[in-house]
Amino acid sequence: MDFTLTILLVDESSARAAIIEDGLREAGFANVVRLDTAFGLMERIKTLDPDVIIIDLANPQRDALEQMFQVSRLVKRPITMFVDRSDSEQTRAAIAAGVSAYIVDGLEKSRVKHVVELCVTRFHAFARLESELAEAKNALDERRLVDRAKAILMRNKNLDEPAAYALLRRSAMNHNKRIVDIARAIVDADDLMR
Numbered sequence: 001m002d003f004t005l006t007i008l009l010v011d012e013s014s015a016r017a018a019i020i021e022d023g024l025r026e027a028g029f030a031n032v033v034r035l036d037t038a039f040g041l042m043e044r045i046k047t048l049d050p051d052v053i054i055i056d057l058a059n060p061q062r063d064a065l066e067q068m069f070q071v072s073r074l075v076k077r078p079i080t081m082f083v084d085r086s087d088s089e090q091t092r093a094a095i096a097a098g099v100s101a102y103i104v105d106g107l108e109k110s111r112v113k114h115v116v117e118l119c120v121t122r123f124h125a126f127a128r129l130e131s132e133l134a135e136a137k138n139a140l141d142e143r144r145l146v147d148r149a150k151a152i153l154m155r156n157k158n159l160d161e162p163a164a165y166a167l168l169r170r171s172a173m174n175h176n177k178r179i180v181d182i183a184r185a186i187v188d189a190d191d192l193m194r
Contacts (some may be wrong), residue, residue: 023112033048052116068081101118
């Protein structure tokens with residue numbers, strides 16, 4: 001675990017914040033910044049640029065939870081949220097919003113280090129999955145574009161599929177471009193001519 005992480009702790013209760021801060025410091029985290037209000041939280045996050053965010057909401061009201069869920073959607077950081085009580089709807093909403101660790105009734109100094117480790121690990125695993133999904137979607141979109149360009153070439157030049165692909169490939173090599181860029185130009189031109 002990287003103990004040089006900057007951890008932002010958002011907690012209106014000094015007593016509860018002290019438990020978390022003590023747990024963090026005992027675990028070896030030295031760079032902890034505490035905010036005692038969520039007012040202007042997004043601006044503070046931009047200014048502080050923390051590596052991890054811990055939000056402690058003793059008895060969260062629906063509005064406070066929704067604000068924190070909004071923060072977690074916008075901020076691409078590991079976020080741990082401690083709450084004293086929750087229901088299944090709130091838990092689902094927290095997970096959907098991207099909260100990496102949603103801890104219900106579990107505020108103990110001895111658990112803080114493990115919760116932060118879980119939060120960071122889960123965040124990175126989820127980020128890796130999101131990246132892989134985005135790459136797969138992009139590859140699929142590019143494949144569809146190339147297939148559409150091949151169909152246009154087959155129709156307009158009376159070519160079979162291998163010949164249409166060979167023409168795309170040859171054009172890409174001649175123009176020092178990717179096949180998908182040539183395919184995009186063909187599809188755009190075909191759309192323009194319709």
